[in-house]
Amino acid sequence: MNIRFKKGLFRDRWFTVGFFLAVFFAALTLFGPALSPFDPWDMSFEPISPPTADHILGVNDGGQDIFSELLYAIRNTVVFGLISGLVALGLGVLIGIVAGWSGGLIDIILMRISDVFLAVPVIMVLILIAALFRPAPLFLALILAGFMWPTISKTIRAQTLSTREAPHIRAAQQMGGSSWYIIHRHLMPEIFPLYLIGFAAKCRMAVFMEASLAFLGLFDPSRKSLGMMISYAIKYYYLDIWWNWLLPPIACLSLLIMTVTFLAISLEKVLDPRLKDTLKESTA
């Protein structure tokens, strides 16, 4: 399962498209500041001017270069999504494995807790905290992660339960392998594909949340973000700026969410053991 899945993934067209888009956005995230021609907080240019050779996408109402803004905004959104997704993944895997491996009372308690977290509408908690305390984006990303882990931990737990009974795990136990040894040597690599599925799905949710929160004006206004660029640009729709100011952040946001969606859908299709036989090639 572990070695063969790479080949299977690239046979899926969605994965290939998603992968190359992801590489593109990763490059923009890494080299964004180096690529941007101006400082995105520099307000010294002619406000609301159309694109020129210097300013590829023109200048916004605050006299800031839109292209540089866009590069920083993509960077912020991607970083938010990755951090949130990674922390949610870490929590989900840890709790899922502990619950599935130990079973009994610990399992019941952990699963009830995740039911509670699953039910809380996380956007509302985020809005409340963001409005009251105006915390740093990193803090909001962590809170979001703190509410996103239950779906991951449930799938990981289910898979742990069935893998625990497998012959090779039994054999390892018979030979006196400790729980920790078996978990990190056998169990964790074996359910690795499930991490990827959970991670892609959570990143998608986090990017979507970040854009929406920024659009609603809940982040620090000086922090560049795709959602915030859209919400500023839409105020000037009557000025015929839609193609150089409104469209770029919309297109980037859609492409970004498409990237994670494609990856999430195709990973689930190719790697989820429960869907294996039913959803193979024909979905391409």
Added chain:
Amino acid sequence: MIDSINHCTPRWLGMAVAFGLAALIMIYLSYSLPRLLPGDFVISMYSSSQVTLTSEQETELRDYYMEDPGFFKYALRLAHLDWGYSYAFLMPVSALFFSALPWTLLLLGTAHILSMFIGFVSGVEVAWRRDSWLEKGMVSTMTILEGVPEISTGVVLLVLFALHLEWFPASGATTAYAELSFWTKLIDIGYHLALPLLTLILAYFPGNFLLARNSMVMVIKKPYIMTAKAKGLPDRRIRYAHAARNALLPLVTRFGLRLAFIITGALVVERIFSYPGLGTLLFNAIKARDLPLIQSVVLVSSLMVLAIILCLEIIYRIIDPRVVYEH
């Protein structure tokens, strides 16, 4: 039979307890978080808002907030619809809330029912025609649409149909100050509803479609479908009476998982089209930093969401008599 009842009662109770706890957490957060604000509560709550308080109002407010009512009393106040007073809108919070609620319910309810219905029927039909060009095309289109967030669809529809073509109004839920008869008023409401509704349907429908199709593809392979075919039943009867009934289940269960996207999307779409529902109310409250209003809207709408998911859980048990509950 007795065995199965014994089996499912604790599960059901477990769900109810989980939802009750989630509701308690939300109430407790909205009770305790504002109290964690540094410094004087009234100053920190109202200094950055766009209103100036008279000294009389200030002492009144301080009296209201400084006495710590205790969590129990706070919850009791909540149940009595005593949610405080919005100083940005100069109205009791509950009045603002209940004037915005019907619009949100209208928008979200219609969007949900329509996208559920369209997604389900098209998913079932497409899964039945497995491997045709129709299936491949639909699945591709829907996968792409699933990647387009409400912000983008909403803004594109607004710019295209409301601002450039001027076919639909760009904001509001009714024509302001218009004296209309009952029927023209209904048409007016529908006319204003069209664009936000279309945005939400475009956002929800692909997910429903993909889910319905995937579960239908699995159901079709089950032996009992073969039996039904062998009995010579008409196609449509097999499709809907036998297969689709079971394919409907994941749509209901996954609702809870998609919920985070649904609420967030609804907030954003209302803001884009300035639709006078809870999302716009919340947005205006955030802009004016009207904390009592933000606090109540957030809390009450999350409680309503919890109640809705709990109802869905119960409905799920009714439409699936097998009560298989996998974790």
